Amino acid sequence: xxxxxxIRQAVERRPSELIEARARGEKVLGxxxxxxxxxxxxxxxxxxxxxxxxxxxxxxxLGARYVSTNNCVFIRESVGLFxxxxxxxxxxxxxxxVAGTCIQMFRLSELVKYYFKPEVVALGVPRNFYLxxxxxxxxxxxxxxxxxxEAMTGRTLEPGRLSESIELYRQIRExxxxxxxxxxxxxxxxxxxDIFDVVQAGFYLDRRQYLSLLKDLLTEVESVGETAKPNxxxxxxVSGSILAPGDTKIIDLIEQLGGRxxxxxxxxxxxxxxxxMVHDHSLDGLADAYLDRIPCASLPCLLPLDEDKxxxxxxxxxxxxxxxxxxxxxxxxxxxxxxxxxATMKYMQEKLxxxxxxxxxxxxxxxxxxxxxxxxSFIDVIYMQREEKEAxxx
Amino acid sequence: MGAxxxxxxxxxxxxxVIMNDRDILSHAVVPTRVSSERxxxxxxxxxxxxxxxxxxxxxxxxxxxxxxxxxxxxNGTTTEITCHAMGAYYLNPKVRTVLDIGGQDCKAIxxxxxxxxxxxxxxxxxxxxxxxxxxxxxxxxxxxxAELGQLCNTATERVPVSSTxxxxxxxxxxxxMARGEKPENIVAGxxxxxxxxxxxxxxxxxxxxxxxxxxxxxxxxxxxxxxGELLGIAPxxxxxxxxxxxxxxxxxIAKGRAARG
Numbered sequence: 001x002x003x004x005x006x007i008r009q010a011v012e013r014r015p016s017e018l019i020e021a022r023a024r025g026e027k028v029l030g031x032x033x034x035x036x037x038x039x040x041x042x043x044x045x046x047x048x049x050x051x052x053x054x055x056x057x058x059x060x061x062l063g064a065r066y067v068s069t070n071n072c073v074f075i076r077e078s079v080g081l082f083x084x085x086x087x088x089x090x091x092x093x094x095x096x097x098v099a100g101t102c103i104q105m106f107r108l109s110e111l112v113k114y115y116f117k118p119e120v121v122a123l124g125v126p127r128n129f130y131l132x133x134x135x136x137x138x139x140x141x142x143x144x145x146x147x148x149x150e151a152m153t154g155r156t157l158e159p160g161r162l163s164e165s166i167e168l169y170r171q172i173r174e175x176x177x178x179x180x181x182x183x184x185x186x187x188x189x190x191x192x193x194d195i196f197d198v199v200q201a202g203f204y205l206d207r208r209q210y211l212s213l214l215k216d217l218l219t220e221v222e223s224v225g226e227t228a229k230p231n232x233x234x235x236x237x238v239s240g241s242i243l244a245p246g247d248t249k250i251i252d253l254i255e256q257l258g259g260r261x262x263x264x265x266x267x268x269x270x271x272x273x274x275x276x277m278v279h280d281h282s283l284d285g286l287a288d289a290y291l292d293r294i295p296c297a298s299l300p301c302l303l304p305l306d307e308d309k310x311x312x313x314x315x316x317x318x319x320x321x322x323x324x325x326x327x328x329x330x331x332x333x334x335x336x337x338x339x340x341x342x343a344t345m346k347y348m349q350e351k352l353x354x355x356x357x358x359x360x361x362x363x364x365x366x367x368x369x370x371x372x373x374x375x376x377s378f379i380d381v382i383y384m385q386r387e388e389k390e391a392x393x394x
Numbered sequence: 395m396g397a398x399x400x401x402x403x404x405x406x407x408x409x410x411v412i413m414n415d416r417d418i419l420s421h422a423v424v425p426t427r428v429s430s431e432r433x434x435x436x437x438x439x440x441x442x443x444x445x446x447x448x449x450x451x452x453x454x455x456x457x458x459x460x461x462x463x464x465x466x467x468x469n470g471t472t473t474e475i476t477c478h479a480m481g482a483y484y485l486n487p488k489v490r491t492v493l494d495i496g497g498q499d500c501k502a503i504x505x506x507x508x509x510x511x512x513x514x515x516x517x518x519x520x521x522x523x524x525x526x527x528x529x530x531x532x533x534x535x536x537x538x539x540a541e542l543g544q545l546c547n548t549a550t551e552r553v554p555v556s557s558t559x560x561x562x563x564x565x566x567x568x569x570x571m572a573r574g575e576k577p578e579n580i581v582a583g584x585x586x587x588x589x590x591x592x593x594x595x596x597x598x599x600x601x602x603x604x605x606x607x608x609x610x611x612x613x614x615x616x617x618x619x620x621x622g623e624l625l626g627i628a629p630x631x632x633x634x635x636x637x638x639x640x641x642x643x644x645x646x647i648a649k650g651r652a653a654r655g
Contacts, residue, residue, distance in 0.1 A: 355513065369460070370518050377475040377514060384510035 001224070003217040004194055007201045010213065014204045015088035021047060022092060027153060030093030032078065032108060034272045035101045035125050035296070037286050040146060042207060043165040044155040049089045050203035051096070052078045054247030055363050059084055066111055072333045073362045074242050075104045082116040089204065094119065095152055097145075101125040102298035102336060121148045129291050129299050142287035163281040168207060173273040175214035176202070180270055182221055184262040184321040186230035190221055192261040193251065196269050200245050233260035234382040237323035239314060239344070240358075241331040243268055249368065250329050250359060257376050263321035265314060267296060275313070298336035305347050314344070315351045324382045325355040327375070332362040355381045396453040398652060399441070400644025401468060402477065403434040403461025406497030406525060406610060410437035411641035412445045412452065413649065420445035421638050430461030438467065454652035456644040472647050474640050475503055475514050481643030482606045483509030485632040490602040493592060493621065493629070494640070495611035497525040502596045515598045521560040523591030525611050530560055531584050534567045535577045542581060546616025549582035563587070582616070589620035596625065604630045612636030 018028055029041045030051040041048040052074065053059070059080030066079050081087040096117050098109035106122065113120040124141045126134035146157050176199060182188055183195045198217065202210050236259045238251065243266050254261055265271045275293040278285050294313050295301060305311045318326070326348055330338045338360070345356040357378040361367055397419065402409045408426050412419045422440035426433045434457065442449060457465035458477045465471065474494070482489045483505055492503040499518035506512045521527050525539075532539045553575045557563040563584065570580045596605075607629045611617055613636055622628040632639065 367519075370516075373460075373473050373475070373518075374514075374516065377473040377511065380473065380476050381511050381513075384506070388506070388508070388510065 001190060001194070001217065001220055003213060003220045004190075004198070007198060007205075007213050007217070010205050010209065011201045015092065017206070018047065018049070018088070018092040022094070027094045028092050029095045029097055029149070029153075030089055031097040031099075033099035033101050033105055034267045035099035035290055036097050036123060037142070037145075037290055038207070039162065039165040039169050039278075039286060040142075040149070040157065040283075041097075042168065043161040044149060044153065044157055045161075046095075046149075046153060046155070048207070049093060051081070051087075051089055051093065052242075052244050053081060053087065054242070054244030055249060056080070056246060057364050060363050066115055067107075070333065071107075072104045073331055074244055074247075074334075075108050077244075077363060078108055079111055079115075082112055093117070095149070096120045097123065097149070099123045099125055101296050104333075105298075119152055121145060121152060125299065126291075127299055129295055130301065130303060135288060135291060138291050139284045139287040142283050142290075146283060159282070162283070162286075166278050166281050166286065168211065169276075170278065172202065172207065172211050172214065173276060175211065175218060176273045178218060179214070179221070180263070184235075185226070186232070187226040188221075188231070189224040189227050190217075191231075192263070193255065196251070196261075196264070199269055199272060203245070231260055233258055234379050234386075235260055235262040235322055235324045236382075237262065237314075237318050237321070237326045238264040238266065238329060239326055240266070240329035240341075241334040241337040242266065243329065247363065249363075249365070250327070250361070250371070253368065253371055253375050254327065257372065257379055259327075259375065259379050259382075262323055263317050265294065265310075265317060270317075271296075275309075296336065297340055300336075305343065311344070311347055314348065318348070318352055318354065323352075323354065324385065325357070325378060327378065328356060328358045330358060330360045332360065355385065396652065397445070397447055397451050398645045398648035399438060399452045399455040400477065400641040400646070400648055401434050401438050401455060401457045401459075401465060402474065402638075402640035402644055403430050403437075403457060403459040403465060404474075404497050404610075404640070405460060406529075407637065408433035408437040408459075408461065409638050409641040410434075410441040411638055411645045412441045412447065413642070413645040415649070418634075418642065418645075419447075421635075421641065423635075423637065426461065431464040431466070434461055434465050435467055454648040456648040456651065458640055458644045469648070470651055472644065475501060475516070476511055477640045477643030477647065478608050479503050479505045479511045479643065480509045480646050481639035481641070482608055482632060484642055484646055485634065485639065486604065486606065486630060488604045489606045489630070489632075491596070491599070491605045492639075493596060493605065493607050493612075494609040495523070495525060495588075495592060495607070495617065496609045500524050500592055500595055502592070502599045504599045504602065513599045515595055517591075517595055522558050522563075523588050523595070525609070527560045527563065527588060528584070528611065528614070530564050531567060531581065534564060534571075535581060540613070542585075543614035543616035543618075545578050546581045546585045546614075547619065549578040550576070551579050551582070552586055553579045553583040555580065555583040555587045558587070558591070585614075585616045585620045589617065589624050592621060593624040601625055601627060603627060606630055606632050606636075608632070608636045608639035610637045612639075 063076035063080030100106035128134035457468035
């Protein structure tokens, strides 16, 4: 796909574009966590960039000098990015914003402020997000976030601009969701991996250029139509802890062993865009919309699972994309997703009867062979299930 | 007709099994030394010799175990999880749960009504709960690994061994001996410690009758009693050597693949 190549090249050019932009007086706000509303950043005339990378052991070790070795590797590597001073996006961030969705993420904001960058703003995210009190809190937090960013950057938020930004992002999301719908079709010319990479390209590219590229991609996908050969490999749903840009160990392995990923609900993938509908173009409306989407597992939900949007969405996505199994990836020390692994397994088996594999790992290549055995066996299990179904049907 | 071969190249031993359409014709077990490939080859050659066959009499060979990636003599590979389920089911079609305690890992497998894998969990991050642990302990007490089970069953009491790490448990056993505890009682404590770990692993997939032990440690009568005690369900014995179950499963899979062409 030509557009995929154009997107890839645009990402390669982006760091130098940011340097040039900053030389012209523009400012970049780098942020962590999908609860930070890009709409606000864009409306303030700032350039939003989503920070954070995974999969690099050296950066993890570097980060450990500032944090500890007994915590999430993504946080450790993110600290490592600041300490290393070579990540172009971190280096080109004039300001940093962190959402305190996950407790370790919150700690990241403390560390960054203390050791590396003075200009850090934190956005509090309520644990009681499904209660009215949580809503009120988040609306206040959002307004406060804006005040802090305005003070930090010397800009003022205008309602008209906010409305424009909200519309821009609505269109971006619509395009991404359409691409997700297409990639899981039997004979799609684009793969889940292509779209996952496209979502991540959207962390960096100029958002208006990005929207234009997304539209071009959709047009190209339409024009190519269905390919000659349907892809009948075992259809796998990837869920769990963050798969940050650069952390491709698991998805590479799944593909290598003949699995076909058809959907995810990762915060660096589908969950970043799905279910975010801003009904009212105001700060309150934005706050409500962000709180109403599929929640991150780091926000403990005490509702019964059938009322927990994260769980019900998993089932709905699995059905929609005809997933035959779920691979649930948990990072070491990632409590939010590890705690609920068992519950997720039981829920998926109860609702769908699909096989489930938890892969507990960190950013080291040392366990690749052990993971290979598990993923290979899991793919075997799916094939065996198919045979069972065929046999039962006869 | 035709012969099919399964070669299970583990961390401690390479096992080969040759089957025809229905029966096991021969088997061989060779210690895995430095070269997984060589031990695999040797096991296969020895099994062929015992069955009075040549290598071109074998229509398909499947390699399994962690050494399967260095088995160029095999026509295909598959994971040991699938092989242990299939092999145990072949030996007793009532098997629904398999516990494989191998040289350096431990697996709990739920088996379906046709010998297929329904669910599995494995522990290969550390040596606790594996054959390696028992090997280390056997060395401390200067007995053969094969004698450990019987030694365990002569114990008059169980001396708790608290260390979960193999290395530290080794030191703990030595200290306990120095303190005057009887070797068989310490060994009983060690078996209990391993038993608790594997029972924990099994509970993650759930145990459904019948439960079978496979892998080298399946020969250990002490482990059989302990696991039976901890789970409240006695493992059924499988005919033959439990260490061969993986290779048997691999041979059955080889037969299936040959049929599919």
